[in-house]
Amino acid sequence: MLREGFANNAIRGGWWWWWAPPGICVALLGTGLALLNFGIDEFINPRLRNVGLSQRGARKAGISLSTTLGITPVLGRRQAPPVGATPTSGVTDAVLEIHGFSVDYGYGEEAVHAVADCNLVLRRGQVLGLAGESGSGKTTLALAALRLLRTPGVITAGEVLFHSQPNGEGPAGTIDLLSAGPEQLRAVRWSEISVVLQSALNALNPVITVGAQFDDLLRAHRPQLSGSQRWQRSGELLDMVGMNADRLRSYPHELSGGMRQRAMIAMALALEPQVMILDEPTTALDVVTQREILEELMGLRDRLGFAALFITHDLSLLVELADEIAVMYAGRLLERAPAASLFHAPRLPYTHGLLNCFPPMHGRRLPMAGIPGSPPDLRDLPSGCPFHPRCAWAMPRCRQEAPPLAPLNGSSREVACWLQTGDVPVPAELARPDPVARSSERPAAVKPGSAL
Ligand SMILES: Nc1ncnc2c1ncn2[C@@H]1O[C@H](COP(=O)(O)OP(=O)(O)O)[C@@H](O)[C@H]1O
Ligand code: SF4
Ligand SMILES: [Mg+2]
16 A cells, blocks of 8 residues: 555655555554564563562562662661761771672562672772672672662662862762762762773773763863863873873774773773772783783872772782772671781681682692682572681581671781681681781782782
């Protein structure tokens, strides 16, 4: 009928009844097929299926939740302190404080408790390392603190305070990120706290050039800059991370893995943030590129003075970069200490196991034991200490009671282990002399390469 209509010039002749009804039928058929396609996708695509389930799960668990796209919902949090309050941890140079922080995926009985009751304080200008096996909750902790975690992630408890002292026109004072609205989060994210993720290829837009992506970023956050000033600033940023400014004309697929990661770091630095969160930024790269990028990054940190939360599973890498290291297992922080102390004198069996996974480059040859077994199911954690099924020193008490993260002998380090409470003899492996305690409790400078 449509063909006949067109053949007889029905549109120009105004004979709508010839083309409109079949045209509408074709449009309806197309829409119906598209909806069927979306329905099948929602059923078979686990990511989409999860979104639907989590909303239903929330209703089933009796939770009423208002969600805003791009902002992780908060179910429970501590009472917000007044604006301009002093850091609740008592650390005067704190820039980011996380207290009693818990994050779940999903609701009710089906919930995965990915982060439980974590406390972290990042000091201004400091590098804080966050280490742990894959699946221990490092990425969840970092993304949820900025409320960047996608559905079905939900914050169930805690407090995240950002003590802002902006270089430019950013917001100043203490900002409670868990009660911040979209506008406040927008003003903080990227400008004051930026994130570099493991896969730069996924983070960069593949269909526009690197220069256009810098331009978008600067246009949104620095509207006062002209086009040529934005281009010049983008070139300077690439130059800062050791890339030629010509690369602004390249598409992400035309860059090597190392270049893409450098471009991401340059973008993260574009607005001179106070905090950078680096989530396994060099894990996918070869060791030579990894070392080059890390050296550049640390040089930039010294020059620009930002604080960094550096997430990795590689403890030997962290000891070269971090001032302090926190070790995470099954969503909990189980040890926190100055980097050199943790590396040379671990107090937690899990940290000892992690360190034993990397062969030393120098010294005697020793058998590598690693950690037996695999990380627990976060929906159904073992009773007591979550590490007890894999721990060589587990005691009956470990199966019944979970040890709290507590200061060790009044020092600046903390550990959650029943072996370290003074009630039982400590194995020699977990009682090595602490190099930092010997040098008056301050982190010892670890020379690059000394750990490998
Ligand atoms: N969308 C999700 N739904 C359910 N569980 C998830 C989801 N994303 C991550 N998890 C679980 O949360 C835990 C922590 O994951 P993640 O934070 O990515 O760990 P890490 O960064 O330490 O490797 C893992 O056990 C993972 O299986
Ligand atoms: S509390 Fe017990 S099981 Fe847990 S790490 Fe210490 S010794 Fe091992
Ligand atoms: Mg991760």
